[in-house]
Amino acid sequence: MRVLSFSSCFPSGQDPITGVFVLRRLRALANLVPLEVAHPVPWFPAYRLRRPAPPCEEQIEGLTVYHPRFFYLPGVLKRFDGRFYAAGLGRWLQAYCAGKRPDLFDAHWSWPDGVGVSYLARRLGVPYTITLRGVIMPRYKIPRFRWRLADALEHAAAVISLNRVMADIAVELGARHDRTYVIPNGVQADRFDVVPQDQARQRLGLPKGIPLIVSVASLIPQKGHAELIEALKALPLEVRLVIVGGEVGNGSYRYVLESLAARHGIGSRVTFAGRQPQDAVATYLSAADLSVLASHSEGCPNVVIESLACGTPVVATAVGGIPEIIRLGENGEIVPPRNPKALGAALKAGLARSWSRQAVRQSIASRSWDKVAQEVVEVFRTVLADRR
Secondary structure (H helix, E strand, C coil), X not given: CCEEEECCCCCCCCCCXXXXXXXXXXXXXXXXXXXXXXXXXXXXXXXCCCCCCCCCEEEECCEEEECCEEECCCCCCHHHXXXXXXXXXXXXXXXXXXXXXCCEEEEECHHHHHHHHHHHHHHHCCCEEEEECXXXXXXXXXXXXXXHHHHHHHHCCEEEECCHHHHHHHHHHCCCHHHEEXXXXXXXXXXXXCCCHHHHHHHHCCCCCCXXXXXXXXXXXXXXXXXXXXXXXCCCCCCEEEEECCECCCCHHHHHHHHHHHHCCCHHHEEEEECCCHHHHHHHHHHCCEEEECCCCCCCCHHHHHHHHCCCCEEEECCCCHHHHCCECCCEEEECCCCHHHHHHHHHHHHHCCCCHHHHHHCCCCCEHHHHHHHHHHHHHHHHHHCC
16 A cells, blocks of 8 residues: 655645644554655745745655645635646646555645545546545635535545544535544654643743643634633733744734733733744643633644643633543533633633643543554555455
8 A cells, every 4th residue: 555645734844843743643654554745835926935945855754755836826716726736736746656656645634635636636546535634614614615625525535534523514515424534633642741830831931830821823813812812811810821823924913912912901911932843832731730722613633632641631612623632620621612701711710620630641642643543544445445
């Protein structure tokens, strides 16, 4: 079995952080089957990426990763992203298949990868799978995206979803029920582990003895930072919030959030730590009394699993796969999205509660990337057995 995986969100030498959870799964898969990665890079003549374009090919943690380009129109005609993706990769992929002859295409992200790969796979006669990672949620309700997603899912040899909600959506759109699987993300247990809180705070230069909440999420409105800041103003004055996450686009949303905190008189209680590598994320999570994710929508957010692996309980919104991970009162609390009052009450209760960090970790300890890879390989074997 030879697999070529596709992911438009994936680390590179220039950007080692983006899409690292996809890398973790593919790195574990590569221990079981021959696997290489296509990381398509968007390109437009007047479009300047925030980072230099990666080389055509590189090695990342022992994986061979290719970076073919595809034409990309920033901000407009987004319904054609899948077509542009397929057109950009067509010649490169045909040459790749002539030499490497993959048995299976493995597309991550329904859009644009799943749609683009569906066109390419059918043209080349190669079976393909699609992994649903959250971007389907805002798109499947929009007609110009919905029918394209439905076409890709209907013809997929298998669909792997990170949670039951997206799996049900895939079946609703036409994916085969008996070839739709729920396989949540894993955690890198050697990196995300229980570390004494005082030790973690010392590493980060954070004060000991104060209630500390940490939120790890990109600075975009959908992550619910505004509601979190609203919730913080109702908490005791000694409670501090650290937001770990990079700015997206022109970076103006950080200014919006800073202004909101200042307007509520809590600017001094909120720290923006910016985008951080995984080791630093683990330290921030270990330093916290609670981690919080106030997202409006999610797939299977790895930061929730990573926080639990660090022994830090989570307060999160009831979106995506989060209710499948959080066990109420055992490793965290769940609240409705877009509800600062409920979020504040849950944070207050969580800070007052005595949590066992070892028990919190045990709630997720068995979810290793090796286990995830074994489950995914079984899906691949089923797909290929059907074609014999």
